[in-house]
Amino acid sequence: xxxxxxxxxxxxxxxxxxxxxxxxxxxxECNFYLLYVGSVLDSNVEDGTVDETKGxxxxxxxxxxxxxxxxxxxxxxxxxxxFYSLHENxxxxxxxxxxxxxxxxDLIVMGTKGVSGIxxxxxxxxxxxxxxxxxxxxxxxxxxVEFSKPIEIAFPTDYNIFYSHEILRSMAEMLDLGDGNFxxxxxxxxxxxxxxxxxxxKDYLLDFMEESFPGRYSTHTITNKSVKSAIQCFVESRDxxxxxxxxxxxxxxxxxxxxxxxxQISFHTKVPFYVIHQ
Numbered sequence: 670x671x672x673x674x675x676x677x678x679x680x681x682x683x684x685x686x687x688x689x690x691x692x693x694x695x696x697x698e699c700n701f702y703l704l705y706v707g708s709v710l711d712s713n714v715e716d717g718t719v720d721e722t723k724g725x726x727x728x729x730x731x732x733x734x735x736x737x738x739x740x741x742x743x744x745x746x747x748x749x750x751x752f753y754s755l756h757e758n759x760x761x762x763x764x765x766x767x768x769x770x771x772x773x774x775d776l777i778v779m780g781t782k783g784v785s786g787i788x789x790x791x792x793x794x795x796x797x798x799x800x801x802x803x804x805x806x807x808x809x810x811x812x813x814v815e816f817s818k819p820i821e822i823a824f825p826t827d828y829n830i831f832y833s834h835e836i837l838r839s840m841a842e843m844l845d846l847g848d849g850n851f852x853x854x855x856x857x858x859x860x861x862x863x864x865x866x867x868x869x870x871k872d873y874l875l876d877f878m879e880e881s882f883p884g885r886y887s888t889h890t891i892t893n894k895s896v897k898s899a900i901q902c903f904v905e906s907r908d909x910x911x912x913x914x915x916x917x918x919x920x921x922x923x924x925x926x927x928x929x930x931x932x933q934i935s936f937h938t939k940v941p942f943y944v945i946h947q
Contacts, residue, residue, distance in 0.1 A: 670698050670699070671694060671697050671698070671699045671700070671776065672700045672702065672772055672774050672775050672776075673690055673694070673699055673700065673702065673774070673776050673777075673778055674702045674704055674765070674769060674772065674777045674778070674805075675687050675690060675701060675702065675703050675704065675777075675778045675779070676704050676705075676706065676761075676765065676777070676779055676795070676799075677703050677704065677737070678705070679705075679730075679733055679734075679737065681812065682780030682781060682810075682812050683779075683780045684780070685780050685810060685812055685814065686778050686779055686780030686810040687701070687703070687741070687778070687780075688816065689810045689814055689816060689941070690778045690810075691745065691750060692816050692817070692818070693808075693818060693846060694750075696846065697749065698749040699750050699751070700751050700752075700753065700772075701750060701751065701752045702754075702768065702772050702774070703734060703738055703741075703752065703753070703754055703755065704757070704764075704765070704768055705731075705733075705734045705754075705755070705756050705757075706757055706758070706761050706765070707730055707756075707758040707759075709758055709759060709760070730756065731756045734754045735754055737754075738752050738753065738754045755768055755772075761795055762798050762802050765777070765799055765803050766803055769803060769804075774805055775806070776805070776806050776807070776808060777799060777803065777806070777807040777808070778807075778808045778810060779795070779796045779799060779808070779809055779810065780810050780811075780812065781796050781809055781810070781811055781812070796809055800916065800944050801916070803946075804946050806839055806944065806946055807943075807944045808941055808942070808943050809941060809942040809943075809944065810941045811939055811940065811941065813939045814939055814940075814941055815910070815939060817910070818846060818847040818849070819847065819849045819911035819941075820847070820848075820849050820910055821849065821850055821852060821907055821908055821909045821910050821911075822843075822844070822850065822851050822852065822910065822911045822912070822913060823852045823854060823900075823903060823904055823907070823909040823911075823913070824840075824851060824852065824853050824854070824913040824914075825854050825856075825903075826853065826855055826874075826915075827855055827856070827867070828855060828863060828867035828868075828870045828871045829867060829870070829918070830870065830915060830918050831870055831873070832870060832873055832874045832877070833947055835947045836915055837874075837877050839945045840913060840945065841881055841882075843911075843943055844881075844882060844885070848885070849885070849910070849911075850886065850887070851878065851882060851885055851886040851887075852886070852887055852889060852903075853874070853875075853878075853886060853887070853888045853889065854888070854889040854890070854891060854899075854903050855888075855889075855891070856890075856892075856894060856895075856896045856899040856900075857891075857892055858892065858893075871888075875888070889903065891903060904940060910940065910941075911941050911942075912940055912941070912943065913943050913945065914942060914943070914944050914945065915945050916944050916945060916947075917946075917947060
């Protein structure tokens with residue numbers, strides 16, 4: 670049984686994230702927890718106030734959440750998927766942490782708009798806070814994602830981190846969802862080479878891949894490019910469907926997700942990012 674938390678604000682972005690998660694985990698028994706986090710001030714108005722133009726009470730966020738969950742239950746055709754509503758007013762990240770622990774969450778799935786202008790960040794502040802501050806694997810789903818299981822998966826790495834059992838297990842669980850190919854890529858300057866620690870980490874990763882997914886992985890080294898440009902070219906030229914990142918490797922996280930000047934990085938609008946925590 671996999672427990673998946675999906676924060677929602679009733680937007681198209683959060684609805685698409687839920688749909689993508691249902692598709693991705695269609696072969697597994699899952700509990701989906703839809704969580705709405707209202708502000709502290711919302712607790713004073715949750716009983717609703719009369720709409721003077723219609724003489725009616727507008728739906729509260731709690732009612733909207735219950736209606737959304739009921740609608741999803743009726744639309745869902747997978748008998749192994751169950752849906753539950755969670756509603757709370759408070760601060761966003763502490764509330765997420767509370768329910769990750771309380772519901773034994775294995776994965777958080779969050780929607781994001783992607784990039785529509787060069788001054789916009791790739792993910793919103795809530796998604797960014799969850800990725801960096803909540804110790805739980807998180808799948809960030811852009812609004813324009815294609816609803817199909819990933820065939821080409823990219824893993825940019827500098828081999829500077831040790832790939833622990835927890836990291837490798839999280840990778841394997843996602844790869845086991847389909848028959849996708851795992852493309853390991855790193856960026857180096859001309860005439861540079863891996864140091865002994867990097868070489869050990871790389872060998873350990875490749876040994877795991879050869880044992881667990883023989884024939885489904887490859888390694889790629891890109892030179893003479895900045896890290897960001899190299900990743901962009903790699904993702905777009907190989908039609909990458911999903912990108913893996915390790916939260917411990919903040920260099921890549923910051924370059925890919927939190928650069929506020931993301932000119933012409935079009936893959937952000939359709940490629941989900943799977944951020945792995947130890």
